Amino acid sequence: MSTDTTPAEPASKIDLPDHVAGDAGSIPSFDCTFRIARFDPEQDSEPHWEEYNVTMYGTDRVLDALHKIKWEIDGSLSFRRSCAHGVCGSDAMRINGRNRLACKTLLKDLDTSKPIIVEAIKGLPLEKDMIVDMEPFFQSYREIMPFLITSGHEPTRERLQSAEQRQAFDDTTKCILCAACTSSCPVFWTDGQYFGPAAIVNAHRFIFDSRDEGGDMRLEVLNDKEGVWRCRTTFNCTEACPRGIEVTKAIAEVKQAILQRAF
Amino acid sequence: MSTTSIPAPRTGYSRHKSTRSKFEMFAWLFMRISGVVLVILIFGHLFVNLWVGDGVQAIDFGFVAGKWASPFWQIWDLLMLWLAMLHGTNGLRTIIMDYSEKPSTRMALQVILYIAAVIVIVLGTLVIFTFDPCPAGADPSVLAEFCKA
Structure with a gap:
């Protein structure tokens, strides 16, 4: 065993001279305005708009801007977020009129010359x-x-399953x-009685699972007045899904x- | 600082009870089937009335009377009337269901819709079946050929 006498490698093998390096690697920053619907149930009877100006960076997401507003401008701003990386599904909100996850929406993909709503x-x-209140949503899910x-x-x-059987509900x-x-479905907006795309998607996940035997019961539930037949195939759900699920196709x-079972 | 009263606990969210009825399924299926059949019926109707022979110039009382003297066109028009009216009524029913928020509005609009649909269907059916192609005492120049025999 020989002792190592060679000097440690530098962090970078290329030392750029100052006039070349510049700030080429830095992240661009920009000012943008957020117009946020604020609602305090103890004071307001309905939501009102408030605007916030923040300086953000090209790598930031809408969630980062909300954090900046909450932590540096107005601590009373309330929103849900847990993992902040598009997995937990806590921070779905309506951004520029479209339902998205705030943690998956990059500011650079939005038009920052106009206020972000x-x-x-x-x-x-x-x-x-x-x-x-997510209760109506989870009630139809249950x-x-x-x-x-x-x-x-x-x-x-x-319980074994072939690749093809798994593919049916992947x-x-x-x-x-x-x-x-x-919450992007116009039928759901009216009275909230429609089961909604999410409940149907999760029913689909078990109905088409070869290991599951409760498919008939679920189809019976979804054959209801407020079940799948209220879907008008407007594709709002498919466009809104942050996981890219083909929701309308699943419905x-x-x-x-249901039709195959009935006839 | 004024004390704010504690708001009443949420009454909870009430979903309609399941009806266990297959009506919506049949309504959905009916819309698809009647839609396809109507495409054939309507384009057939337009082709025969506006295209064949003298085309649109041929339409007069005699032309309509001649068509309704044949059971084939009676059934064709009857099917077209019933399917189009039920298809349209069901379409409007779903729009009312989707967009009216108050149960009273929903009920009122539906009552108007169903009354209108029933009136048109009954009146139309009556016309097709009780139609007299050769009314007595009419000007013979407007009547169909077969009335003169």
């Missing part, structure tokens, strides 16, 4: 600022029984229950499954 998602009872239903003894090994396993789809597949 941020509102709570529509169709669910507003509680404060961006926070809505009604479609989003869990594995089987009969007989539990097998001693895992798309709908991606749902993170952010409610961006359901159409459930419609087909």
Whole structure:
């Protein structure tokens, strides 16, 4: 074993002279205006707009701007967010009139020359600022029984499934229950009685699972007055989904499954 | 500082009870099937009335009377009337369901819609079946050829 006498490598093998390096690698910053629908249930009878000017960077997302406003300008701004990386589905909101996750919407993809409009998602009872009561959403989610239903003894090994069988419902396993789809649906906005795309997507995930035996019960639930037949195929849900689930296609597949079962 | 009263607890969210009815499924299916059939019926109707023979110039009382003297065109027009009216009524019903927010508005609009639909369907059916192609005492120049025999 020999002792290492060579000097440690420098952090960068290329030392750029100052006149070449400049600030080429720095992140561009820009000023942008946020117009946010604020609602305080203790003072307001309905939401009102407030504008905030912030200096943001090209790598920032809408969520970063909301953080900056909350932490540096107005601490009373309320919104939900948990993971902040597009997995938990907490921060769905209406940004420039489209339902998206604030943590997945980059400022550089929006038109920062105009105010960026941020509102709570529509169709669910507003509680404060961006926070809505998600109970109606989760109630219809619970009604479609989003869990594995089987009969007989539990097998001693895992329930096997072929790649093709898994492929049938692969798309709908991606749902993170952010409610961006359901709250973008015009049918849901009217009276909130429609099951909504998210509940149907999660029913689809089990109906088309070869291991599940509760498909008939779920199809029966969705064959209701407020079930899949209220879908008008406006594709708002498919456009809103931050996970890229083909929601309208999944609803159409459930419609087909109900028809095949009926005839 | 004034004390703010504690708001009443949320009454909770009430979903309609499941109806276990297949009506919406049949309504959905009817819209698809009647739509396809109507495309054939309407374009057939337009082709025969506006295109064949003298085309649009041929339409007069005699032309219509001649068509309705045949059971084929009676059934064709009857199907067109019923399918178009039910298709349109169901379409308006879904629009009312989707856009009216108050139950009273919803009910009022639906009542008007159904009354209008029933009047048109009954009146139309009556016209097709009780139509007299050769009314007595009419000007013979406007009547169909077969009335003169």
